[in-house]
Amino acid sequence: MTHPAKPTSRHTLDEWLARARTKDRYDTYDLTAARARLMRRRDLRHRLVCPLHGGEGIGPTEAATIVPFELAWTAPGARTTADIGRADADLRAVSLLVLLSPGAEQDLAAFIDHHYAHQAGARTFACMLHLWGHGEGARFWWQFAAGAGDHSSAYCLFLDHARQGEFYDAEHWESQLAVHGFTPEEYLGDRTDAPVLTEDLLTGCVNDYIVERHHPDVGVIPFPKTLLLRHVRRLAGLPTRPCAT
Numbered sequence: 474m475t476h477p478a479k480p481t482s483r484h485t486l487d488e489w490l491a492r493a494r495t496k497d498r499y500d501t502y503d504l505t506a507a508r509a510r511l512m513r514r515r516d517l518r519h520r521l522v523c524p525l526h527g528g529e530g531i532g533p534t535e536a537a538t539i540v541p542f543e544l545a546w547t548a549p550g551a552r553t554t555a556d557i558g559r560a561d562a563d564l565r566a567v568s569l570l571v572l573l574s575p576g577a578e579q580d581l582a583a584f585i586d587h588h589y590a591h592q593a594g595a596r597t598f599a600c601m602l603h604l605w606g607h608g609e610g611a612r613f614w615w616q617f618a619a620g621a622g623d624h625s626s627a628y629c630l631f632l633d634h635a636r637q638g639e640f641y642d643a644e645h646w647e648s649q650l651a652v653h654g655f656t657p658e659e660y661l662g663d664r665t666d667a668p669v670l671t672e673d674l675l676t677g678c679v680n681d682y683i684v685e686r687h688h689p690d691v692g693v694i695p696f697p698k699t700l701l702l703r704h705v706r707r708l709a710g711l712p713t714r715p716c717a718t
Contacts, residue, residue, distance in 0.1 A: 561636040573670075596614070612630065624653055634646065
């Protein structure tokens with residue numbers, strides 16, 4: 474008898490990943506124009522215009538809509554798309570919010586219990602991997618969760634690609650979020666309330682808490698060990714402060 478939450482084949486995993494994958498890069502895609510669009514939005518946020526990026530003057534109405542990045546999340550589809558520094562800061566803040574949320578331990582337990590077919594658990598595990606510096610593993614599980622319809626994971630992917638200057642992929646996830654009317658404040662709360670740990674999160678070796686397995690189509694994938702639940706429980710007790718203070 475199969476576990477009620479266990480996929481009967483690899484079909485579920487493959488389906489979700491197929492829906493999450495970024496479309497193939499076409500020969501006609503204009504990477505220079507994509508870069509210019511992102512740089513233009515960055516310049517708008519700083520109320521500056523760089524002529525090298527094809528910008529023109531900013532009108533008073535447009536300038537009035539710019540919100541300093543420390544006060545608001547990067548909003549997909551807006552004129553405030555992140556530059557690398559902002560995207561990196563936002564992704565870390567999102568990851569900490571997810572990992573230190575009251576339901577993080579429960580989500581991870583369900584992720585393990587349900588044989589890794591659990592959206593919120595996949596997102597939580599991905600955020601922990603990101604904070605640990607396990608970028609490829611984090612991206613895999615964000616894609617898995619995004620393919621299953623988790624908009625917060627799609628937002629993490631948008632930020633992850635933006636912070637690495639992968640403009641095509643960042644715009645792909647930005648467009649997906651815009652279709653669903655995603656707003657970071659609705660899902661994540663106030664940006665200024667995002668926590669910052671006052672102790673080092675990266676205590677212990679990541680290999681103590683994960684096991685890596687080979688998937689014939691995807692490659693090496695990290696999976697959580699049950700021991701990870703105790704680590705998350707310990708993190709919940711660490712002192713934090715709002716990022717704005």
